[in-house]
Amino acid sequence: MIDFIQNLISGVAVGCIYALAALGFVLIYKSSRVINFANGQFIAIGAFMAYALAVWVKLPVLLAALVAMLLTAGLGFLVERVFLRRMVGQPIISVIMVTIGLASVLDGLMYLTPFGSGNFTFPQFLPQGGLNLGGLSISYPQLLAIGFTAIFLVLFSWFFQRSVLGISMRAVADDQMASMSLGVSVQRVFALAWAVAGLTAAAAGIVVGAVSGLNQDGLIAIGLAVFPAVILGGLDSVPGAVVGGIIIGVLQSFSTAYLDGLFSQIGLVGGGSQYVMPFVVLLVMLWFKPHGLFGTEEIERV
């Protein structure tokens, strides 16, 4: 039982990282119907920027994280301005392919920095060890992941419920035409969505860096793990992104603990079922409940 709860906690911590990454993804999809395949690259770039600022520029870690998040938000804004704005009205496949091409370009750019290969770790800024609650242990990086996500959620819900920009984003997501005719700048909302996506991606990357170190391939792989999370939660639902992310994280933690042995019995060696289970869930969800737990089903008319 204690093992079960321990696995649950570490799963929730990982899931919070996915949730952060998924938030930005869902925001972009919700406002502009664009699937961002470069999300993993945003995560990596945000994390590396924070590292560079903290280690090379010698900023305090938290300030470095904040600046890196803002810079990545700027990158998201720039990407929307330069590439995605030209693609308005193009078929969806072109838009998706542009983000895939962009991911490749960003990959190449990262190889031009020393971060292209090798592992990096943030300077120690959290105390060693963790909390101990009656046999359960929660490390400080795990607490950081959970806390970060909680803070982001509070900020987001405030932003969407109270601020003018947030309300206009919701309006655009609901009905572009109607919000345009009421004087909402749809273009500004799109750019804002990309900027916020960059911000949350960088936050996810920084938390990963604090939990398990920085490695380009590992960070980009998180961008792929986001897809099961958002399909599970619903592609256009912000709470869905959080719930989906946490479910996927817990699923991964449980499949390492309980499924690996089962897989070796049916003749698959090497374990690692945590890498494939999210995609199995993704496929099964698409078969049976494609719009996810919280997604809206589209009603179409000819």
Next chain:
Amino acid sequence: MRNPWAQTGNYRTSYVQDTTIFANYREIVSVVLLLVALCILPMFLERSQVLVLNFILIYAIAVLGLNITTGYAGLISVGQAAFMGVGAYTVALSAPNLPFWLTIPLGGLTAAVIGFVVGIPSLRVKHLYLALATLAFQEIFVWVVGRSPALAQGAAIPVEMRNFLGLEIGFRNHNFFWYYVILFVLVLMVMAWRNLLRGKYGRALIAVRDNDRAADAMGMDPGRTKLFAFALGAFYGGIAGGLLAYMQRAVVVEEFTLGRSVALLAMAIVGGLGTVVGSLLGPAFIEFLRLYMERLSEWMKSNAFIQSITPAGVDVASALLPLSFGLVIVLFLVFEPRGLYNWWRLLRSYFRTWPFKY
């Protein structure tokens, strides 16, 4: 129609004329000339150059399949490499017992069945969700192959074929023999592609791509049409994978990863979606880009001056390939979304209407 040199419009007057494969005798002549040229081309090339050609032709088959799923039916597939992998592994498992002209279609059929299963979500949802279904299949495929002892855990499984009708296939003529086999299969697949897609099923695919609700109202079954597109595209992928297995004498899982799927999608887009000419030009363009970028990075690694001016830790050589690849995709989509096919079309119409501009 009498004088093809003075033709300025569509002079077809009957359905029979409208459904011919070739518009006029000049097209027949040019296709025959192209085929003859492709047949004698290896005589002027070395083994390694034929190998490049083989890869291009194999990818052309896979891209043809992708052009059914993505180009015609509008379903984005980021799993075409996995379908190639299904074909290749089917070949690897059945090659010891069956002749190659049976194993390759068998690989295609297996891939088609799996493509059908992967396409099941298309009964209910559209575009993006389907891209994610193929993405999931791609990842599951690589994981399962990488962990199955029966498939050597993704390490190389040898696929040997030493002779064909008494012809010894060894080190020297291996690439040349497979060049002609691949060319033959490609011609067959192109003919099937053209015939299938100008008929009832192809038009159904286009209708579903453009507006699946309207197609539904006109009596087509969008779900079934999309499943058909998935299965057929996967079939082409499986055939290409089977050929790749024989041509490389082995199957390795690294050939069938997400990166390769993306490369195939890039080939389809750079070439021009939904066109035969594009399916040939796209793979050629991307493969040559890869080849020359690899050469360039080799040269940069060996060049002392460039090594001395790059700061430590910066890996320009391995940055070149993803950078150029991504730039090509983005630039094509922004400036020439119809791909190389459009340049080919403009060139043709320039010569047809010369000396007039259009």
